Amino acid sequence: MGCTLCTVTGPTVIDIHGHVNSVQDRCVYSLIKTPSIPDIQVYTTFQERRRKDVSFLDRVILSLDNPGVNIYLEQGGKVQLDNITMALNATAQLVHSVELSKDQTGVTAKMSHLNYTMTVFFDGYTAQIYIKGPIGQAPLVEGLCGNSSRPFSEARLSESKTTGCEMQYEDTANSTINCNTMTEHCNVLKEAPFTACHSNIDPEPYVMACTNTLCKYPAVDGLSCQFLEAYARACSLYSNLTLDGWRSNANCYPQAFCQDRFCSAHEFCGENSNGDGTRCYCRALFASAYTAQNSLGGVVNCSSNARTLTLVGCLLEDQGISYTNLHLYEKACLAQMDPVTHMVTITFDIETNPCGTIIKMNDSQVINQNAVILETTSEELIGFTCPFVIPDITIDFSVTFKVKSGSSSSSVAYVTSGVWNYTVTMMAYTDPGHTQAVGKDTEVHLNQKVWFELKADGLDDKNVALVTDSCFATNTPSPNSSLIYDLIMNGCANPTDKTMTVESNGQGTANYFSFNMFQFYGNTGDIYLQCRLNLCLKENNSCAPYGYVKKIVVSGGFPAQKLK
Numbered sequence: 001m002g003c004t005l006c007t008v009t010g011p012t013v014i015d016i017h018g019h020v021n022s023v024q025d026r027c028v029y030s031l032i033k034t035p036s037i038p039d040i041q042v043y044t045t046f047q048e049r050r051r052k053d054v055s056f057l058d059r060v061i062l063s064l065d066n067p068g069v070n071i072y073l074e075q076g077g078k079v080q081l082d083n084i085t086m087a088l089n090a091t092a093q094l095v096h097s098v099e100l101s102k103d104q105t106g107v108t109a110k111m112s113h114l115n116y117t118m119t120v121f122f123d124g125y126t127a128q129i130y131i132k133g134p135i136g137q138a139p140l141v142e143g144l145c146g147n148s149s150r151p152f153s154e155a156r157l158s159e160s161k162t163t164g165c166e167m168q169y170e171d172t173a174n175s176t177i178n179c180n181t182m183t184e185h186c187n188v189l190k191e192a193p194f195t196a197c198h199s200n201i202d203p204e205p206y207v208m209a210c211t212n213t214l215c216k217y218p219a220v221d222g223l224s225c226q227f228l229e230a231y232a233r234a235c236s237l238y239s240n241l242t243l244d245g246w247r248s249n250a251n252c253y254p255q256a257f258c259q260d261r262f263c264s265a266h267e268f269c270g271e272n273s274n275g276d277g278t279r280c281y282c283r284a285l286f287a288s289a290y291t292a293q294n295s296l297g298g299v300v301n302c303s304s305n306a307r308t309l310t311l312v313g314c315l316l317e318d319q320g321i322s323y324t325n326l327h328l329y330e331k332a333c334l335a336q337m338d339p340v341t342h343m344v345t346i347t348f349d350i351e352t353n354p355c356g357t358i359i360k361m362n363d364s365q366v367i368n369q370n371a372v373i374l375e376t377t378s379e380e381l382i383g384f385t386c387p388f389v390i391p392d393i394t395i396d397f398s399v400t401f402k403v404k405s406g407s408s409s410s411s412v413a414y415v416t417s418g419v420w421n422y423t424v425t426m427m428a429y430t431d432p433g434h435t436q437a438v439g440k441d442t443e444v445h446l447n448q449k450v451w452f453e454l455k456a457d458g459l460d461d462k463n464v465a466l467v468t469d470s471c472f473a474t475n476t477p478s479p480n481s482s483l484i485y486d487l488i489m490n491g492c493a494n495p496t497d498k499t500m501t502v503e504s505n506g507q508g509t510a511n512y513f514s515f516n517m518f519q520f521y522g523n524t525g526d527i528y529l530q531c532r533l534n535l536c537l538k539e540n541n542s543c544a545p546y547g548y549v550k551k552i553v554v555s556g557g558f559p560a561q562k563l564k
Helices: 158-162 179-190 204-214 223-239 246-250 284-291 313-318
Strands: 002-009 012-014 020-022 028-033 040-048 055-064 069-073 079-081 093-095 098-103 106-113 116-122 126-133 267-271 278-282 297-301 306-312 343-349 358-362 365-374 379-387 410-417 420-429 449-457 464-474 484-489 501-504 510-516 527-537 548-558
Touching (some): 002 028, 002 223, 028 126, 055 126, 069 106, 116 223, 126 223, 179 204, 179 223, 278 284, 284 313, 313 343, 484 510
Antiparallel strands (some): 012 020, 040 055, 106 116, 116 126, 410 420, 420 449
């Protein structure tokens, strides 16, 4: 039979001629295209892991021209038909003329055409493509497997040439690597029991791939077994030989590393630092954007009431932090992890559930402030702020209270500004308990004391106070009337009016004051009450003038006096 074998392991391609070359970037490459098995091409992608300057085989793509679908062989043994994840086992499934199966060692795809059969095996870290045909009829192979010595740019997928994936990076040398020790380890391939296969499979390309990688990249994540495993499988495929004893000698076991451990696109599967199990780590290039700023993520979406803080799950794990131990100032506001991206988010509604958010002044800026708290230590892990959205509105309305003739009992404005929805109400009462509202049939007499309430509904009275800056009476609805009588000035009662009392101002979202009724000399018509209000941030239970953040103008009327 005519047979060819191509092995891609780590960053290395060992083509069908035994030539060795290493991929330096993170692009998509054509691995195999052959007229012996038409209507299918095999592509592969490379990604970095712990180092920015070393790229590893990441996934294998079977592109079927007819019916125009892609089968993705992913890390952890995950297989997708376009966007559909497939459930595979050891019994082969026929999917668009491709037999797919999966066992503890990895995923196998088999395709046949006439007298040729191509088998693609992928364990998440090594891909081996074996083509078997008639004796003396070796298939013509294009792509990296056909000739890895040609410029890689010729096999690079055209779409990837515009992504910048071919950019190469440098990284600091790993001083813990002993290249002599690694070379000795790789040279095990030249010894028994591997010698039984030397006449069929030259070990030198595999030794070179092993040495070149392990002299630059630490022997973690099963890498010390990876090249030995690749040679042993090549021997089994090409020569149908089983190399007994090599696994126990090298402490390697017939189980795909990180089998059924599915990491996100910015992660890879690696072993825990203590050697106990595996987890998803951040890829070096992805992580570098955060580690350069000593950040765990902390991106905050402040664009609406629903605030979202996003953290990077693999960076948290690097610090030994479980997302289940994270919450905001309010302990009930817990972090959640996306099962696919492994990004950690905390989402809350600043209006309905502010999660303990406090409002404060930062220099001259008003902000919402909260923080991510690590429950196990009560440490404030990440603080974050959003601008404090203040209603940017001026309210100017008038309601006339007429003597005996159909007036309303209050003056109300409904306000919508950005994410704020609230009402401002002015009410008049004839009793100090504010129970007897001035209504359409209420008669108010000259020198009768009347109590007023200015109230804002829909604002957070724990953080915002309403301050009555000024109130004055006019003889027309316009605040620019020629006749003006001051009642409240700079938040205080007019000292010349002994009947004027400010009962409450700036303590919450409702203010109260009272005065004795009067009328303008020579005028018997209605008079109007004009009030200018400030919204104030509560700081230490005090709303000083510098804390005022927005102004509101409220105009209302109260009855003219009926002289008896």
